[in-house]
Amino acid sequence: MGTLFTFLLWCLLFVVCWPLALLALVLWPLVCLVTLPFRLVGITFEALFATLRALLFLPAPLLGGGRRSVG
Numbered sequence: 001m002g003t004l005f006t007f008l009l010w011c012l013l014f015v016v017c018w019p020l021a022l023l024a025l026v027l028w029p030l031v032c033l034v035t036l037p038f039r040l041v042g043i044t045f046e047a048l049f050a051t052l053r054a055l056l057f058l059p060a061p062l063l064g065g066g067r068r069s070v071g
Contacts, residue, residue: 014021 010021010024013024
């Protein structure tokens with residue numbers, strides 16, 4: 001759905017201002033290449049924080065912190 005919306009936006013831009021639409025079409029791969037290192041750093045930090053969260057919350061299920069007594 002997002003890809004279709006992006007395509008329709010690009011078509012609208014092409015009708016309104018075709019030089020800008022063609023420039024965006026040419027520069028889009030370069031923008032993806034420039035932002036690739038930032039994406040990789042984001043994925044790395046997300047994995048690091050998920051590992052730390054798993055290590056910090058590991059004792060809770062082992063000690064019975066996840067269960068509630070009924071009655």
